[in-house]
Amino acid sequence: MKLIKLVNVKGEDVLARAIVTEEYNELLPKGTVLKNEYVDKLMNLGITEVYIEGGGITEAEALILKEEVKEKCKEQVQSVISRHTYKTDNSDMEILSHTTEDIISNILEDENVVEQVYEIKERSADIYEHSISVCSLSMLVALRLKLDKEAVRDIGIGCLLHELGLRYTTVEYENRDINGFSEKNLAEYKKHPIYGYSAIKDEDWLSQCSKDIILGHHERIDGSGYPLHTTNQRTELCIVEVCDFFDEVLCGIGYQRLKVHEVIEYLKIYKGLSFSADVVNELFTFVAVYPAGSIVVTSNGEKAEVIGQNKGFPERPILRLITDRQGNEVTDNITIDLLEHNSMFIKPYIG
Numbered sequence: 467m468k469l470i471k472l473v474n475v476k477g478e479d480v481l482a483r484a485i486v487t488e489e490y491n492e493l494l495p496k497g498t499v500l501k502n503e504y505v506d507k508l509m510n511l512g513i514t515e516v517y518i519e520g521g522g523i524t525e526a527e528a529l530i531l532k533e534e535v536k537e538k539c540k541e542q543v544q545s546v547i548s549r550h551t552y553k554t555d556n557s558d559m560e561i562l563s564h565t566t567e568d569i570i571s572n573i574l575e576d577e578n579v580v581e582q583v584y585e586i587k588e589r590s591a592d593i594y595e596h597s598i599s600v601c602s603l604s605m606l607v608a609l610r611l612k613l614d615k616e617a618v619r620d621i622g623i624g625c626l627l628h629e630l631g632l633r634y635t636t637v638e639y640e641n642r643d644i645n646g647f648s649e650k651n652l653a654e655y656k657k658h659p660i661y662g663y664s665a666i667k668d669e670d671w672l673s674q675c676s677k678d679i680i681l682g683h684h685e686r687i688d689g690s691g692y693p694l695h696t697t698n699q700r701t702e703l704c705i706v707e708v709c710d711f712f713d714e715v716l717c718g719i720g721y722q723r724l725k726v727h728e729v730i731e732y733l734k735i736y737k738g739l740s741f742s743a744d745v746v747n748e749l750f751t752f753v754a755v756y757p758a759g760s761i762v763v764t765s766n767g768e769k770a771e772v773i774g775q776n777k778g779f780p781e782r783p784i785l786r787l788i789t790d791r792q793g794n795e796v797t798d799n800i801t802i803d804l805l806e807h808n809s810m811f812i813k814p815y816i817g
Contacts, residue, residue: 472514475500483517483784484799492798530584530602535572536595539565543626544594547633550665559627560671566622569601573609583775585757588716588723591640593629596717601625603709607748613701621702623672624679628710629719631662631680641718655720656692659684675702683710686740704742708733708749711741727755727814755781761815764802767791769815776805785812 470479481498485508493511494504500516508516531539542565546558576582584606586599601622608618632639637647637655644655663681666672683706685691687699691707699707715721715729724732730750737746756762760772768791774784782804787796804810 470516470518472505472509472516475505475516475518477502479518481516482519483803484801485513485516492800496799530606531569531572531598535568536598536602539569539601540594540598543597547594547627547630550630550633556666556669559666559669562626563619563623563671565626566601566619569598569622570605570615570618573602573605582752583754583777583780584752585754585775586713586716586726587757588725591718593632593719596713596719597626597629599713599717600628600706600710603713603749604705606752607705607709607745608702610748610751611701611705611744617675617702620673620675621679621705624676624683624702625706625709627662627666627672627676628680628683628706629658629662630665631658631660634658634661634665639720641723642720643722644720656684660693675700678703679706683707687742688740690740701742701745705745708741708745712749712753725760725814726753726757727760730755750780751778753780754783756783756812756814761788761817762812763815765809765811768796769793770802770812773801776803779805783812 477500479500481494481496481500484496485493493508494500498504500518529536542561546561550556550559586603589595604621604625605618608621613621635654635658637651639655644652647655659681663677666680667677669677678700679702682691682694682696682699682703685694685696685699685703685707687697687704687707689695689697712729712733715724715732716726717723730753733741733746733749737743754772754775756772758772758774762770762772762785764770764785768787769789770785770787772783773786776782776784785802785804787800787802790796802810804812
């Protein structure tokens with residue numbers, strides 16, 4: 467869908483989103499062909515813009531990586547890392563530098579890449595999918611912070627290999643909070659960055675920045691991280707620390723899984739303390755707080771489903787009403803764009 471001025475509507479344009487009044491009365495349903503007489507009436511009502519079908523991807527479908535690209539890259543990472551474990555020859559790992567280039571190219575393919583709001587959803591724990599997700603998130607943050615291409619590439623390769631050390635540990639970490647581990651298991655788990663770094667520290671094709679990411683992705687700017695408790699960190703590492711934590715909690719690697727809005731609230735508390743404020747703030751500009759399909763409650767007491775996002779406003783999504791203020795089921799297709807309802811706020815629905 468795309469948003470256009472009503473004066474630019476052509477006779478064959480089809481409405482992609484229902485037009486409703488402030489009282490949620492539907493004027494025209496989604497799918498209506500915008501005939502000239504409809505346009506005239508809408509203009510008389512003071513409506514100046516409408517959403518029409520076409521124009522590429524919808525807000526709710528914006529993805530950092532195309533699904534086919536993500537799956538291809540995941541297969542490459544899994545193939546390389548699974549073959550690597552306990553091998554002394556790391557020559558095949560250099561393939562991942564090409565994987566990184568594929569991801570960069572895919573991200574930059576969309577000229578609006580830095581303007582989109584992206585939906586990152588909680589999912590099952592998988593270190594390979596996690597590596598791809600952290601890679602794409604971190605590179606997007608780096609691009610938005612205007613780091614040079616070499617730095618973006620170093621971040622990408624480091625992210626694809628950052629969980630290499632987990633292949634060397636037998637501690638169960640999926641959907642488990644490491645703070646509940648025994649002292650022995652916690653100590654073993656916290657060695658995985660060292661295991662990963664030790665495996666690649668002598669590789670000439672890897673930059674020192676990428677190696678530092680593998681070793682330091684669990685560090686924190688206040689020294690509360692591990693394994694070295696460092697505080698003086700380069701921007702590239704600060705980016706990965708935030709994106710790695712964000713995605714780990716969503717998919718349950720070393721943490722109990724949380725919803726996106728819960729992770730965002732946590733990062734709000736610790737930004738500037740454990741995590742770089744600049745990086746956290748940049749992440750917040752493009753990650754949807756409530757992904758499509760989330761059920762929320764409005765400040766008016768209505769229950770609604772998130773059906774889309776607004777560029778530049780991750781906390782102000784587009785809703786479809788499920789129940790009204792009295793709790794009655796809404797059978798009409800009534801949508802609410804929170805950008806058009808500035809006094810309305812939402813919170814998670816707890817059923």
